[in-house]
Amino acid sequence: MKHTLFLCTLAFLGLSPAHAAPKADTLDDLKKLPITCLVPDWLPEGYHLKRVSIDYEDRDGLHDPKTRGFPSYNLDYRNGKKGQFTVECAREGIGDRNLDKDERAEESQFETKRYGTVYIIYFPPGKTGVKDRITANWIDDDAMQAEKTPDPAGPRIKGRYHGLSGYGMTVAQFEKIVQSVHPIREKAADTKTSK
Template sequence: MLSCFVLSALPFLWPTVLSSAATLDDLKQLEITCYVPSYLTRGLLLQNVEITYDGIQENEDQNHPLPLYSIQYGNGWNATFTIESAREGVGDRNIMAAEENAEETEIKSPFGRMYLIYRPKGKDGRKDEIITNWVSDPNMNGEKGKAPDSHPVLGRFHGFSATGITVTEFTKIIQSLHPIGNDKAHTPALTANAPAPEKPAAEKSALKIHPKVFNMIDSWVSDAESPVATEINLNAVEKNGNQFNEDGLKQDGDWLIYSLPDTGGFMRYRVLEAKGNHYKIEYQENGGGTLTPASTIEFDIEKRHIRLNGSPMTIHVLRVTSYNQK
């Protein structure tokens, strides 16, 4: 099984050293090609960038650093998208412990055909895990084309994985990948098979939380004390599709808006700040009249361990840390 995913494993896996935290701007300074998406599923934000340096072999230039990079995006609780790179020593990434519950597929990508595996089975719904095989960039293809047994200097393999999103969303992210910065030399080769990029994630709401959640925090206009709720179970919000119906949701610039049926009113919010699992938003609501109260809410997204019907479980909660009514 999974024979179609196996790349020819290279004979040596050399140690990676000198790990350091970095920024996307730091990646632009590297001589290797680093890839970033122009589209991200709503709620995914940059969480971590890391640059490491591969060990230099005895027959290689001891004064030529060999950088690798990794990038992680996340929504603070259940969804992630990760990019990894390798110089050599790669094998099969498309292996999952519970293969009986996994399914394989093939998608088009800027790198050509890309094989991936995901679980649970079924094309619909968010996946617990999605993993692609390694793909080689134009530098790697060029170096291996000239000398198949050589150790790559600029060429890299790139691997992609995700949790908590659908295969369709994952495919959109993959098809939006491009070299960071102004690496025009590689762009035509990578984008020949890719569809036109969708609206950048930066222009979309930075959270995938229903506006009704923030309505639960605000008090009624006629009442004096807010916030009412200071901790909300996001697992329940995600699963309770009747109470948190997405039919009336739409994106309007920075605002994620939920239109209230029959009244002409709305609930909406926009992200003012986001850092890791901490967010600051402006929330507004209108019942259909001329009054539109607004508040600024800061909160963290955290894990909680509780017991449900006597059994232990872990949930993700929104915990309010600051509230200001305008």
């Protein structure tokens, strides 16, 4: 009965059910994008994908207002408590992610097979224990590496920078997640961490 009443209300307002709520983006939608989208293959127990968002707001260099902007995406994984892992991407205009509002924050780094050295900053300081926040430097994907030219204003069409952040987890857990990150259309990366 409630469903029928809802549909009648939409019809009265001149709306179709498609206008009722926008369709949520999914991981399958990421696979259709012409850019590299990074996803983790390993997450600590209890983590689940909470949100996928895709936008086309980046219109830099596009002069035709009818042309869709360049795609970007964001991922949000959570454990239902304080634990969170996020992935964001940007085509250009990136800032320094290795800054923290607390001057006591500590910096470190680790090596990955695919992305080289990953620099992180975290708080509270100390290698052990759960951290309030862990932020990694931007990671270049393979397409970004291929599109880099001597001209800093050169075109970046398919290449993206990817920002990885963790909240309510240990540095070791964050490193293991980052080690497992891979393009969504490829087989998962080796999740072994160097200790």
